Amino acid sequence: MAEQRIGYLGPKGTFTKMAVDGLFDGGTYIGYESIPACLDAVENGEVDTGVVPLENAIEGSVHLTIDYLVHQVNQSIIAELTVPIKQHLLVHPDHHDHDLKKIYSHSHAIAQCHQYLHKNYPQADLEYTASTGRAAEIVADTGTGAAAIGNHLAAEENGLKILAENIHDYDNNHTRFAVVQKNPMTLKVKDQFVTKQKTTVMVTLPKDYVGALHQVLAAFAWRKMNLSKIESRPMKTGLGNYFFLIDVDQPYDQILFPGVQAELEALGCQLKILGTYPSYQLDIPSPIRRA
Ligand SMILES: O=C(O)C(=O)C[C@]1(C(=O)O)C=C[C@@H](O)C=C1
Numbered sequence: 001m002a003e004q005r006i007g008y009l010g011p012k013g014t015f016t017k018m019a020v021d022g023l024f025d026g027g028t029y030i031g032y033e034s035i036p037a038c039l040d041a042v043e044n045g046e047v048d049t050g051v052v053p054l055e056n057a058i059e060g061s062v063h064l065t066i067d068y069l070v071h072q073v074n075q076s077i078i079a080e081l082t083v084p085i086k087q088h089l090l091v092h093p094d095h096h097d098h099d100l101k102k103i104y105s106h107s108h109a110i111a112q113c114h115q116y117l118h119k120n121y122p123q124a125d126l127e128y129t130a131s132t133g134r135a136a137e138i139v140a141d142t143g144t145g146a147a148a149i150g151n152h153l154a155a156e157e158n159g160l161k162i163l164a165e166n167i168h169d170y171d172n173n174h175t176r177f178a179v180v181q182k183n184p185m186t187l188k189v190k191d192q193f194v195t196k197q198k199t200t201v202m203v204t205l206p207k208d209y210v211g212a213l214h215q216v217l218a219a220f221a222w223r224k225m226n227l228s229k230i231e232s233r234p235m236k237t238g239l240g241n242y243f244f245l246i247d248v249d250q251p252y253d254q255i256l257f258p259g260v261q262a263e264l265e266a267l268g269c270q271l272k273i274l275g276t277y278p279s280y281q282l283d284i285p286s287p288i289r290r291a
Contacts, residue, residue, distance in 0.1 A: 011033065014133035019083045035064050039068050042073070066231075080280070084282075089148075090162060091139065101145050112170075197277070199277075201271055216269060245274075251276050257273070
């Protein structure tokens with residue numbers, strides 16, 4: 001069997017790369033500079049599998065991933081993995097008592113550390129990058145006076161030191177990553193702890209009418225199907241038009257899901273299955289190299 005080709009949000013040292021290293025058992029790994037670039041590579045067959053961030057416990061959904069999956073490509077979620085996230089402040093090895101004028105990172109990483117930044121570096125300019133790994137690369141090139149928010153792997157890969165560790169504002173910080181494929185094929189993953197099986201569906205309503213969402217939820221509720229997440233996103237067709245993304249805590253089956261689908265279609269709604277998949281939980285150790 002040919003080696004699996006896995007695309008991920010790169011470059012080196014991203015949290016997504018940590019997730020990939022933790023999940024897969026061999027393969028060819030290719031880092032892409034942005035979430036759309038990674039999903040495009042899956043779409044055009046450059047890689048078999050893509051791994052992109054989906055949701056963070058502190059900052060919420062990664063809307064770029066959700067919107068791109070729904071509007072721009074035709075792919076299925078075939079697994080998800082939850083990874084503990086520890087954010088550190090990374091600086092150039094020559095950095096000593098310099099002022100920090102600029103702090104670079106991915107918008108989600110900056111958001112996870114807002115209180116810390118507000119308290120300790122209120123004067124610093126916050127610069128958004130496509131990933132935490134990219135932020136670390138910039139700081140390695142820039143030298144002193146700048147910092148990146150990222151993980152211990154980004155520090156190691158870019159020769160940076162950790163000025164402050166665990167700077168995220170809330171302890172229970174985790175991110176869910178989606179593993180996607182265009183043509184679902186078997187994944188070669190390490191022995192992981194599968195916490196549960198899930199199914200993600202997208203529901204669109206015909207128009208805004210009284211009780212519409214209640215009816216959608218009732219179709220799941222009376223079948224005793226547990227929902228672990230529901231989120232609305234704009235359809236991008238005009239103000240007030242939304243679709244709902246719903247995570248159901250059970251695998252797709254030939255009775256309950258078709259029943260929900262038929263019931264919702266009778267109400268004029270549409271239901272699309274975005275994936276039915278195992279949910280993995282990774283516990284990545286994070287060695288700290290102090291400044
Ligand atoms: O920039 C990275 O390292 C990523 O993998 C992206 C990302 C995200 O988009 O949420 C992943 C995990 C962390 O929550 C911060 C950033």
